[in-house]
Amino acid sequence: MKCLNCGNSINNSLSIKEIFLFKEIVPNYICNLCRKQLAPLIGRNNCPRCLKPDSDGVCTDCYMWEQKYGIINCHQALFEYNQFIHSYFKLYKRYGDVLLARLFFQDIKNWSLRNNFDVVTYIPASESHLQARGFDPVYELYADIFDLKPLLVKVDADKPQAQKNRIERLNTPQTFSALPEFSKIQKEQRILILDDIYTTGRTLMHAHDIFLKTGFENISTFSLSR
Incomplete structure (x- = not known):
């Protein structure tokens, strides 16, 4: 198998332990x-609430989310x-x-095997971005x-988050609303919201707020990068 990023060969040979323990084999790309x-990020001095690197305790962003919202x-x-x-994300x-x-x-996949949730949803692309990217x-x-489970719909913001500075990101208005399927989710269920990158957290907090304002309490978020 070849690396999807650079094309170098990948050795996916199984160890004796993996063969005899009959564990799920998770492919590597x-x-x-x-x-x-x-x-x-694991094993570092991160914010305990958002994993912001090199944070001395709870970071200022997380304090803000608590105090303001x-x-x-x-x-x-x-x-x-x-x-x-x-x-990677540019490509x-x-x-x-x-x-x-x-x-x-x-x-x-390995992270998902260690963490269990009742409902997993994600930050959807807006219609214009979906059409542009395909x-x-x-x-x-x-x-x-x-x-x-698709539970949210996103309208276009004034401009993409990637083109905004920190202040503009934090001041981005709510862009999400709930789909009809949202009403079928039980309030006591554990919710996970997925995104690709966490910068200020504004996007995920908007999505989080949709759940919070309708009575959900057990809400977690996850991103590939922070």
């Missing part, structure tokens, strides 16, 4: 050379946003290389791993 360019953040992510992640989202959706399949990047990133 990223080579060791590319993996060395990643900055995993009553949201106690519960976010997890796998990798710090660095140049490798930036280049995947801007240039539409949909095959790259599986590059981090093993990492996300696919929904967040959906494709997670569709082969989670049983995704």
